[in-house]
Amino acid sequence: MNSRVRLDKRDLILAKGAEVMTRRGYHGAGVQEIVQAAGVPKGSFYHYFSSKEDFALQALRQLYEPRLQRYEQALGNAALSPRARILGYYQELVEHFARQERPEHHCFIGSLSFEMAELSPAIGAEVDAILQRSADSLQRCLLQAQALGELRADEDCGNLASFIASAWQGALTRLKVASNARVLDDFLQRLQRLIQP
Structure with a gap:
């Protein structure tokens, strides 16, 4: 073969x-x-x-490596200002869910993290590494926004990136529970206010 x-x-x-x-x-x-x-x-x-755990680890890498690359590319798009990159990326995601007749989100990483993070240190570590890489990409873009005056000079970009990433995961969890995209609109409105001079 x-x-x-x-x-x-x-x-x-x-x-x-x-x-x-x-x-x-x-x-x-x-x-x-x-x-x-x-x-x-x-x-x-x-x-x-070698096992179901090995399958889950490989599936996490297979699914999220392309997504992380798309996120990094979107937040590194030099044709747009850093603030526009961040807001544009999340606006596109919100529009994607709004186009669905019944907004829903099936999140592999969310499902695994809730069920297995404590039971499998390997899965917990892989989930954390993926989420951290996403937050790191966002932090780099926020630092660029700060350097250009699009964000307050005293803003802690690492803390803000972590907060935004966690808020987005929380919004997706609410979407899964309620099947109502309004929670994503709320996220986007707050994000617009968070990222400003």
Whole structure:
């Protein structure tokens, strides 16, 4: 079997398995259900993953590396001012949810962190590393905004980045619970007031 086919099968198991695990939770998603969703035999799972925990770790990396790269690119777009980059990025996300007939959000990292962060130090550390990398990207953009006078000179950009990232995760959790995009509009309005001279 060539390496491309092997990689495609692994990617398929990761993608379909992550959907199952997001919907049913870590403990509710059995290996059998994951392989059924991917349409592969059970042996294929253990060919690529040593355990369900190993699968969850690889799925986190597979799903969030492209998202982190898109976030870093958006916040590094030199064609826009730093403040415009941040507000534009979150505005696009809010508009995405507003276009849905019934706004909903299925968050793999959120589901895993609530269920497994304390039970699996490896998963907890991976989730924290992903969230920290996101906050670090935001902090760099906030520092640029500060240098250009778009943010108060006495603002603690690290603390602000952490607060914004946590507030966004909280807003997504509320969206999942209430299926009402208004909470995202509230987030965006507050963000606009937070990021100003």
